Ligand SMILES: Nc1nc2c(ncn2[C@@H]2O[C@H](COP(=O)(O)OP(=O)(O)OP(=O)(O)O)[C@@H](O)[C@H]2O)c(=O)[nH]1
């Protein structure tokens with residue numbers, strides 16, 4: 159490799175660049191150190207700029223309503239004061255302690271701090287910061303869940319100095335700002351709360367536990383390692399103080415990284431689809447039994463079924479659990495040429511829904527679709543459907559009860575099932591195989607090792623990963639004598655990955671991530 163034209167320039171120039179380098183948000187220090195320093199800096203800024211962290215927040219953390227237990231959570235510097243003011247010994251013969259025993263659930267009376275009135279008999283636990291969810295002092299009051307009890311406890315808290323009601327997601331935001339969770343874990347926690355199927359729960363739990371964080375951090379660390387190699391060349395010059403071939407080593411590392419990121423990006427959006435639900439569109443000619451199928455999947459009469467062709471007009475969508483996978487199933491209007499204005503709008507919507515779906519299932523009525531040829535019976539696809547059929551289209555040949563014995567020898571797609579939704583013949587096998595086909599395409603394998611867990615679960619991750627990939631490509635395209643520019647590209651690539659975990663300041667992203675949380679989380 160050629161030596162850099164001006165390897166670091168004069169010593170003075172080299173120094174000033176190093177200073178700039180330290181000031182930039184990417185550092186070649188140990189990435190963990192950088193992270194902590196960054197977060198500390200961030201928290202510090204918050205403290206100076208607003209009272210956000212200084213105020214103690216409180217909220218009901220369980221759903222409102224009548225129930226055995228409600229949990230009121232208090233986080234911040236005045237949590238201990240709240241304990242002193244409101245948590246009293248369970249029986250009047252017991253002596254009041256001066257301090258709570260941290261992390262121990264204790265029976266108590268929750269009282270009004272002004273009047274001393276007993277509000278409820280319950281339990282209290284004090285988490286001393288930073289060993290708490292928010293990293294601040296946290297007090298949890300476990301009381302009975304009833305409207306009057308909860309409102310009296312919240313009203314008492316509102317009268318304590320320094321305490322104010324929490325905003326949506328504010329407890330989690332403090333956990334993030336305290337460096338306890340990174341952004342991917344915050345997203346994972348939100349997904350975990352919203353998970354409705356087993357596959358969603360499994361992925362969200364892994365993410366919340368920091369699996370995604372670690373995997374992105376590994377990518378970033380590898381970029382930073384390459385960056386450090388290039389920086390060494392800039393400062394000392396290859397062949398002088400450092401060994402030959404360092405630039406090639408860095409290139410090799412980046413080439414490998416590039417491949418890894420490409421692999422993650424070509425995941426068929428598996429993680430994102432699993433999180434939001436697989437969009438399945440049922441389509442086919444009128445009267446094939448599409449709505450009957452929807453009702454069968456939903457196990458209730460969700461859609462109108464009649465013998466009149468053109469019954470379904472609008473799209474009817476249901477979120478269902480099919481074999482543990484979240485599937486948003488859409489029933490659509492039968493596809494045919496029609497002069498009816500309303501029906502033709504329905505047909506247009508149906509086509510659009512099929513094109514936008516992740517998976518499409520074409521339902522045909524066997525007696526109508528079968529065509530006798532010299533080679534034996536064959537399925538004929540109506541012309542109005544042809545443009546929507548892809549190699550990924552799945553087929554259900556319905557009304558097997560009406561087809562007599564002539565079953566097709568050749569199937570229209572790789573995955574075709576024959577059934578009668580009326581008699582139930584073949585439906586169980588269809589459901590089993592159909593769920594298996596979805597799992598094959600989207601789910602983690604049963605062996606839950608990391609390599610099967612999709613890395614990307616939010617569009618946000620994809621955007622930053624794509625941008626990192628572009629910078630790595632720019633690095634690989636940089637002429638080897640322009641090491642300063644090469645280093646710059648790597649620095650940008652590392653920054654792009656840092657945005658996924660929130661290492662890099664992204665206020666607008668923070669707001670959007672925390673907004674969807676409920677109060678008390
Ligand atoms: N014999 C028989 N009839 C069926 C079967 N499945 C559905 N049907 C009947 O076929 C007719 C049409 O069913 P739908 O579910 O309304 O069909 P669709 O495809 O939704 O029809 P459109 O909404 O009009 O496009 C109804 O009378 C159903 O009872 C089956 O397996 N065998």
Ligand SMILES: [K+]
Nearest residue numbers: 445464466469
């Ligand atoms: K119908």
Ligand SMILES: [Mg+2]
Nearest residue numbers: 448449469470
């Ligand atoms: Mg219908």
